Amino acid sequence: MSFLAITRATLGKDIRLEWRSKDAINAMLFFSLLVVVIFSFAFDPTAEDSRRIAGGLVWVAFLFAAIVALNQTWAREVRNQVLDAYRVSPAPANPLFLAKAIGNFLFVSVLEALMTPLFIAFYKLRALGPGWELLPIAVLGTWALVVNGTFFAAISLRTRSREIMLPALLFPLSIPALLGMVNATTAVLTGEGVLRFWIALLVAYDVVFTTACLLLFRTVLEAE
Amino acid sequence: MSVPPSNSAVVADGLIKQFGRFAALRGVSGEFEAGKLYVILGDNGAGKTTLLRIIAGLSQPTRGKISVMGTSMDTSKVKDAQAQIGYMAHPSLLYDDLTGMENLQYFAELYGIASNRCREAIASVHLDPDLERPVGQYSQGMRQRMSLARALLNDPCLLLLDEPFSNVDTHSASEMAGLLAQLRDQRKTLFVVTHQPAILESNADEFVWMVAGRIVNRTASLRAEAP
Numbered sequence: 232m233s234f235l236a237i238t239r240a241t242l243g244k245d246i247r248l249e250w251r252s253k254d255a256i257n258a259m260l261f262f263s264l265l266v267v268v269i270f271s272f273a274f275d276p277t278a279e280d281s282r283r284i285a286g287g288l289v290w291v292a293f294l295f296a297a298i299v300a301l302n303q304t305w306a307r308e309v310r311n312q313v314l315d316a317y318r319v320s321p322a323p324a325n326p327l328f329l330a331k332a333i334g335n336f337l338f339v340s341v342l343e344a345l346m347t348p349l350f351i352a353f354y355k356l357r358a359l360g361p362g363w364e365l366l367p368i369a370v371l372g373t374w375a376l377v378v379n380g381t382f383f384a385a386i387s388l389r390t391r392s393r394e395i396m397l398p399a400l401l402f403p404l405s406i407p408a409l410l411g412m413v414n415a416t417t418a419v420l421t422g423e424g425v426l427r428f429w430i431a432l433l434v435a436y437d438v439v440f441t442t443a444c445l446l447l448f449r450t451v452l453e454a455e
Numbered sequence: 456m457s458v459p460p461s462n463s464a465v466v467a468d469g470l471i472k473q474f475g476r477f478a479a480l481r482g483v484s485g486e487f488e489a490g491k492l493y494v495i496l497g498d499n500g501a502g503k504t505t506l507l508r509i510i511a512g513l514s515q516p517t518r519g520k521i522s523v524m525g526t527s528m529d530t531s532k533v534k535d536a537q538a539q540i541g542y543m544a545h546p547s548l549l550y551d552d553l554t555g556m557e558n559l560q561y562f563a564e565l566y567g568i569a570s571n572r573c574r575e576a577i578a579s580v581h582l583d584p585d586l587e588r589p590v591g592q593y594s595q596g597m598r599q600r601m602s603l604a605r606a607l608l609n610d611p612c613l614l615l616l617d618e619p620f621s622n623v624d625t626h627s628a629s630e631m632a633g634l635l636a637q638l639r640d641q642r643k644t645l646f647v648v649t650h651q652p653a654i655l656e657s658n659a660d661e662f663v664w665m666v667a668g669r670i671v672n673r674t675a676s677l678r679a680e681a682p
Contacts, residue, residue, distance in 0.1 A: 233567075240564035244553070251552045251589075307550070316548040316605065319511050320565040321538040455514055 237322050241330035248307060249338065255300035259342045262299060266292040267346065271353040281354040286416030289350055290409060293343060294376055298398055300338045301380040304331050305388045314388075314452075324449035328381065332444075335377040343369055359422030364430075368419065371433035372412035378437065379404055382444040385451050408436045463525075464489040464613055464644035465510055470519035472505050472668075479505040480516070481668035489524075489612070490642040492635060494655050494677075497665035503648040504545070506665070507615045510646065511542045524612060538566070541611030545618045547602045551591030555601045556584055559608055566609045576604040581630060595622035603631065607638075614638060614645045620654055628654050652677050 249255055270288060274280075308314040317327060350356065358365070380401055387396035411432040418424035465487040472480040480502045487493060495503045508514040509521055512533045521528045526536040542548075549558045559573035577584040580600040590601060603619060616635075620628040628651070636658035639645055647655060652662065656677050664672040 236564055236567075240561055244550070244557075244561045247557070248550060248552050311549055311551065312544055312546040313548050313550055315513055315542070315544060316562060317565065318513055319537055319540060319542045320562065320609075321534045321567075322565040323534070 237326035245334040259296040328448040375408035491660040501665040502668040541606035543606040
């Protein structure tokens with residue numbers, strides 16, 4: 232029974248469950264699609280305007296959509312109290328957290344891969360800065376969203392109104408990461424601003440919060 | 456798995472469990488020998504499930520101490536004790552969208568158990584290991600059996616079963632009772648919470664009567680000695 236084997240087994244199980252139900256992916260796609268279409272009708276931005284607002288728009292859409300996946304990930308464990316079967320096993324807590332976070336990262340990444348071409352088409356986006364830099368920004372930004380999101384979704388698991396509790400806990404803490412993602416994306420799209428600073432901020436945010444979540448997750452899992 | 460050297464499987468000392476202002480347990484004490492089948496009886500709200508969850512290490516007592524298989528459940532060694540426990544709750548503790556085999560293969564990974572043990576565990580409760588249907592499409596009786604198979608997966612020394620016979624037909628219930636008696640004969644310790652004690656009347660070693668969060672009596676027979 233190794234840390235990696237349990238992480239891999241839990242991740243495999245979550246992917247299989249999502250593949251069969253498609254609950255999280257479908258809900259996230261629907262929500263993101265609504266944001267893209269509604270905003271494109273609500274505004275009629277010039278190419279220059281698009282470059283300035285797209286960073287914020289894209290990440291806010293992904294953040295709200297990710298909430299759906301984050302709530303879903305633990306809802307599966309509460310149904311039939313399956314989480315108790317994990318808690319009563321000799322498996323340590325952190326492989327469960329890590330597998331959930333990686334699973335959510337994969338689901339949100341799939342959403343981003345599907346939605347990014349639509350964002351580009353609807354908002355006529357063309358990066359003036361180094362476009363390839365969007366990839367590390369997406370990876371770091373997505374991890375920042377899901378690592379805290381997975382943790383706070385676990386905290387709000389036993390609360391009555393967890394759908395409201397999760398954003399209430401997650402959004403304030405995500406502000407530094409959101410600033411980093413939006414400003415880094417805008418810097419790439421406009422070719423202006425200090426891209427390195429925002430990427431460094433995202434790296435620091437990810438390291439600090441991943442460590443904190445791993446240190447605290449056992450307490451959250453064992454809370455009654 | 457071998458039975459530990461101590462003859463007590465569970466020792467409870469003054470267990471109190473508060474949920475807010477409600478006391479689910481109000482001072483439960485007792486020593487329970489290894490290799491016996493205990494049936495825990497009592498009305499709804501008597502504290503039976505709470506006691507089982509505390510023994511399983513899923514809940515911590517507000518006050519009092521408990522040791523399971525010689526391990527105090529408030530120490531860092533809880534996971535060692537839990538490796539020897541099989542727990543079947545009132546809900547199935549299974550993923551509805553996975554087949555029985557997929558469920559057990561996942562839990563086998565958590566225990567570091569070879570996956571061929573899954574087939575044995577499923578077969579031991581008289582279910583077909585090759586059944587392709589997801590557990591969500593099982594009948595209630597089949598789900599109960601699969602839940603028991605999951606609890607048996609790690610070949611536990613201590614088996615904690617909460618309402619194993621609920622919604623199970625009479626024939627299946629008596630088959631399950633026979634299996635539990637076999638396990639007891641293999642020197643495993645069993646705690647069974649049930650509202651249908653008659654099913655285990657001939658197999659149980661002791662009936663533990665709970666009222667309002669306390670153990671009020673422990674009897675060798677079901678009849679005539681109820682409080």
